Amino acid sequence: MKKNKKIVIGILALSSFIYTCKVTQTALKRDADGKIIVNTNPSPAYLSPEESMKTIHLQKGYHLELVASEPMIHEPVAIVWDGNGRMYVAEMNTYMQDVDGTGEMKAVCSVKRLEDTNDDGKMDKSVIFIDNLVLPxxxxxxxxxxxxxxxxxxxIYSYRDTNGDGVADEKKQVFNNDAINTGNLEHQKSGLIWNIDNKIYVTVENARYSYENGQIKREFLPEGASGQWGLTHDDYGRLxxxxxxxxxxxxxxxxxxxxxxxxxxxxxxxxFQAVWPIISTPDVQGGVNRLRPDSTLNHFTGCTGQSVFRGTALPNDARGDLFICEPVGRLIRRAKVTNTAGKITLTNAYNKEEFIASTDMNFRPVNSVTGPDGSLYIVDMYRGIIQEGNWTKPGSFLRSKIVPRGLDKNIGRGRIYRVVYDGIKPDKKRPQMLNQPSSELVAYLEHPNGWWRDNAQKLLVVRGDKSVVPALKTLATTSANPLARIHALWTLNGLKSLDEPTLNQGLKDKDASVRKTAVWICDEKLREGNTSLLSMLAxxxxxxxxxxxxxLALxxxxxKADQSKALLADVLAQNNNVPVLVESQKKYQSAIDAKAASERNxxxxxxxxxxxxxxxxLIFKQLCATCHGADGKGVSIGGKDMPAPPLASSKDVTGDPQKLIKILLHGLSGPINAKTYPDVMPALGFNTNDYIASVLSYIRNDLGNKASTIKPADVKKVRDLHASRTKPWTITELESSK
Structure with a gap:
C-alpha cells in the first residue's frame, strides 16, 4: 500500500463538526387523540449535524449524542471497535454519487480508524487506515x-498497522475464493460477525467461517443463511x-x-410489519402501493442494520431488544423479543410509533451496534438516495421522486450517533485489551456489557493461549453469572480444551441457558461419531x-452414530407437544425429501x-430465495403479501422459456396474474449467459417443476434480439410478443 496516499486527518477541532451536547428537538405536533401529525411536505435540504439532530425524535427519556460526522467520515455503512476501543468505519464513498450510480465500482473507498484521545466519548482523531477499496x-x-x-x-484480507502510525502497512489474504460476485451490490453478503460459538457468520450464502492458525476456513451449510444487509446476535448466540x-x-x-x-x-x-414515519416518504421503490393516504411508508421495505442491545447505558428493559433500521422510512424500530416454549416472537415496543424517527429527508440509519461504553450506536449514511441504481433508472417510479427534490445531490456526508438515556452515563473506561495478558482477559467474560465479553472471548481464542484453561474451567463451573459460564464454555471449546467433565457440568447446570449451550457444544463431537456423551444427553x-x-433435537x-439416531427418535417421540421442535423437524424432513427428488431427476x-x-x-438459494422463498413457494411472514410470485409447481415457469429469459435479462414490472407485487423484478442481464441459463434451468427442474433446461446459446439469442431494450418487461408485452 502506498503510504504517501494515506492522509492523517489528525486531531481535529471538535467545534467544527462534533456536537455532543443534548439538543433540544422541535416538539412533535399531535392531534386530539395524541397521534403524531405527519409532516407531509418535508424539505430535502441538507442539514448540519446540529440541525439534523433537532429533527430526530426519540421516545421519552432518550436522546442522541453525535460521535462523529463529516468531514471526519463520509458515507459510513458499518463500524467495529478493536480491543483498545478504536473505531473502524467502512465507507462506501462511491455509492450512488448521482442518480445513475456513475463510477460506483471505482477502487477509491476507505476504512477509517477513529479514536477518542481524551476519553470524553467524542472521536477527535481520524486516520485513513485503508484506501483504494471497492465499496467495503x-x-x-x-x-x-x-x-x-x-x-x-x-x-478476505487482514490489515495491520505494524509501525504505530495508524495506517495499515501489512495486508495478508486470509481467505481465498477468486469467484467474482456479479449480483447487484444490494444482493451481496454482509455480516462477518464473530458469534458466541466462535463461528463467523454472513448473510446470503450457504456458509459460515472460522478462524484457524491465521486463516479463515469455510464450512458449508445445508441451506443459504438468507438475509441481506445486516446481521446480529443476542447474548446467547441467536442470530x-x-x-x-x-x-x-x-x-x-x-x-x-x-x-x-x-x-x-x-x-x-x-x-409489526407496519411502520410509522413522521414525514412523507415518497421515495420508496414499491411505489404508491407502499404509501398510506398521508403519504407515509405503510410497512417495512428497507429493513437493515439490526442489532440486539447488549449494553449497560440504556435501561434494563432495553437489554435483549432488537433494533431494526429502516432508512427509507427514516426511522428505527425497537422490537420486544418473547420466548414462548422455545418459539420466538417479536412485537413493536410502542403503539403505532417508533423508537427513533426523523423529519430530515436525508436521515438514513443503515446500521446499529452496542459499543464498548455500553451505548447503542447508530450509523447514519446521511444522504438523499438510499436505493441502488438498478431501481433508479430512467422511467422508474423512484427517479421521478428523487430528481425533482434534488435528493441525488445530497452525497458525501455521514454521522455516527450514540443513544443516551437521561440519568445513565456511558462507561468512559477505555478498553486496553490488546495490551493485556490473557490472564486478565478472562475476568471480562463476566462483564455486564456484551461487547467486553465478546471481545475478550474472541481475543483468547485468536491468541490460542492455553495457559488460561484452568481459570476458564473454574469460571465455567463456579461463576455466579450464567453468561460468564456460557462464555467460558465456548472459549474453552474454541481453544480445543473443553474436557468432558467440564462439559458434563454444563449439561447439569441449574440454568437452562447454560444447559442449552452445553448441548449445542456437543454438535461437533456428535457429528464425528462420538457416543460417550449420549448417556448424559439422554x-x-x-x-x-x-x-x-x-x-437437543437439533x-x-x-x-452419525446409530445410538445418536435412536436417541433423536426418542426425543422427537416424547416432545411432539413442542411446536417449534415439531415444525423444525418437519421442515428438515421436507428438505431431505426435496433433495432426494432433485437427485433422482x-x-x-x-x-x-x-x-x-x-x-x-446455488445462485437461486443465495439470491432468488430472498423474495421467492427457498422452496419456491414465496415468502410470507407476519401476514404480509408476498414480495414476489411463487415459482413452485408453476405453469409460468415450465412454459415459454423465452419469456423467462426476457424477464431475467431486463426485469419485470407491473401486475402478474392480476396480482400487484410491491417491487419490480430487477434486471440480471449484466450476468453471463451461463449464469442466466443455469438459474432458469434450476427453477424449471426443481421446486416441483419439470421442463427442458435452457442453454447459454438460448440466452444469447434472446439477448442479441433485444439488445437495445433498457426497461423492464410487463406481462402484457411478454404475452403479446409470444
Whole structure:
C-alpha cells in the first residue's frame, strides 16, 4: 500500500463538526387523540449535524449524542471497535454519487480508524487506515488486525498497522475464493460477525467461517443463511437476519442456520410489519402501493442494520431488544423479543410509533451496534438516495421522486450517533485489551456489557493461549453469572480444551441457558461419531426447558452414530407437544425429501444439463430465495403479501422459456396474474449467459417443476434480439410478443 496516499486527518477541532451536547428537538405536533401529525411536505435540504439532530425524535427519556460526522467520515455503512476501543468505519464513498450510480465500482473507498484521545466519548482523531477499496461491505477486528471484504469479491484480507502510525502497512489474504460476485451490490453478503460459538457468520450464502492458525476456513451449510444487509446476535448466540428485498424485517431467528432455515408466519403479525414515519416518504421503490393516504411508508421495505442491545447505558428493559433500521422510512424500530416454549416472537415496543424517527429527508440509519461504553450506536449514511441504481433508472417510479427534490445531490456526508438515556452515563473506561495478558482477559467474560465479553472471548481464542484453561474451567463451573459460564464454555471449546467433565457440568447446570449451550457444544463431537456423551444427553430429553429439548433435537440431527439416531427418535417421540421442535423437524424432513427428488431427476439428465441445474441451485438459494422463498413457494411472514410470485409447481415457469429469459435479462414490472407485487423484478442481464441459463434451468427442474433446461446459446439469442431494450418487461408485452 502506498503510504504517501494515506492522509492523517489528525486531531481535529471538535467545534467544527462534533456536537455532543443534548439538543433540544422541535416538539412533535399531535392531534386530539395524541397521534403524531405527519409532516407531509418535508424539505430535502441538507442539514448540519446540529440541525439534523433537532429533527430526530426519540421516545421519552432518550436522546442522541453525535460521535462523529463529516468531514471526519463520509458515507459510513458499518463500524467495529478493536480491543483498545478504536473505531473502524467502512465507507462506501462511491455509492450512488448521482442518480445513475456513475463510477460506483471505482477502487477509491476507505476504512477509517477513529479514536477518542481524551476519553470524553467524542472521536477527535481520524486516520485513513485503508484506501483504494471497492465499496467495503464487511469488517471484523481480530486482535490488532482488521478483516475486510469488498463488494464483488469473495476474498478476505487482514490489515495491520505494524509501525504505530495508524495506517495499515501489512495486508495478508486470509481467505481465498477468486469467484467474482456479479449480483447487484444490494444482493451481496454482509455480516462477518464473530458469534458466541466462535463461528463467523454472513448473510446470503450457504456458509459460515472460522478462524484457524491465521486463516479463515469455510464450512458449508445445508441451506443459504438468507438475509441481506445486516446481521446480529443476542447474548446467547441467536442470530437475527433481515431482507429488504422481500420487505422482511427479521427472519431465520428460530434456530441457527447450521440446522437449516425456520420461520413461522406468526413470529410477528401485520401490526409489526407496519411502520410509522413522521414525514412523507415518497421515495420508496414499491411505489404508491407502499404509501398510506398521508403519504407515509405503510410497512417495512428497507429493513437493515439490526442489532440486539447488549449494553449497560440504556435501561434494563432495553437489554435483549432488537433494533431494526429502516432508512427509507427514516426511522428505527425497537422490537420486544418473547420466548414462548422455545418459539420466538417479536412485537413493536410502542403503539403505532417508533423508537427513533426523523423529519430530515436525508436521515438514513443503515446500521446499529452496542459499543464498548455500553451505548447503542447508530450509523447514519446521511444522504438523499438510499436505493441502488438498478431501481433508479430512467422511467422508474423512484427517479421521478428523487430528481425533482434534488435528493441525488445530497452525497458525501455521514454521522455516527450514540443513544443516551437521561440519568445513565456511558462507561468512559477505555478498553486496553490488546495490551493485556490473557490472564486478565478472562475476568471480562463476566462483564455486564456484551461487547467486553465478546471481545475478550474472541481475543483468547485468536491468541490460542492455553495457559488460561484452568481459570476458564473454574469460571465455567463456579461463576455466579450464567453468561460468564456460557462464555467460558465456548472459549474453552474454541481453544480445543473443553474436557468432558467440564462439559458434563454444563449439561447439569441449574440454568437452562447454560444447559442449552452445553448441548449445542456437543454438535461437533456428535457429528464425528462420538457416543460417550449420549448417556448424559439422554437425561435431557425430558428437561423442563423447551429450549434445551429443542437444542437437543437439533444437535442430534446430523449425528452419525446409530445410538445418536435412536436417541433423536426418542426425543422427537416424547416432545411432539413442542411446536417449534415439531415444525423444525418437519421442515428438515421436507428438505431431505426435496433433495432426494432433485437427485433422482438429476440422474435422468445429461451431464451438461445436470451441471446447469446444480450451479443454478446455488445462485437461486443465495439470491432468488430472498423474495421467492427457498422452496419456491414465496415468502410470507407476519401476514404480509408476498414480495414476489411463487415459482413452485408453476405453469409460468415450465412454459415459454423465452419469456423467462426476457424477464431475467431486463426485469419485470407491473401486475402478474392480476396480482400487484410491491417491487419490480430487477434486471440480471449484466450476468453471463451461463449464469442466466443455469438459474432458469434450476427453477424449471426443481421446486416441483419439470421442463427442458435452457442453454447459454438460448440466452444469447434472446439477448442479441433485444439488445437495445433498457426497461423492464410487463406481462402484457411478454404475452403479446409470444
Amino acid at each position: 461491505r464487511m469488517i471484523l477486528t481480530l486482535d490488532d488486525r482488521l478483516l475486510v471484504n469488498e463488494t464483488n469479491s469473495n476474498n 437475527y437476519f433481515s431482507a429488504a428485498g422481500s420487505e422482511t424485517p427479521a427472519l431465520n431467528f428460530q434456530q441457527n442456520p447450521a440446522y437449516g432455515r425456520l420461520d413461522f408466519k406468526d413470529q410477528y403479525n401485520d401490526e 437425561t435431557l430429553k425430558n428437561d423442563p426447558s423447551e429450549d434445551v429439548r429443542f437444542q 444437535s442430534l440431527r446430523y449425528a 438429476a440422474k435422468l439428465m445429461a451431464e451438461a444439463d445436470r451441471k446447469l441445474v446444480t450451479e443454478g441451485g
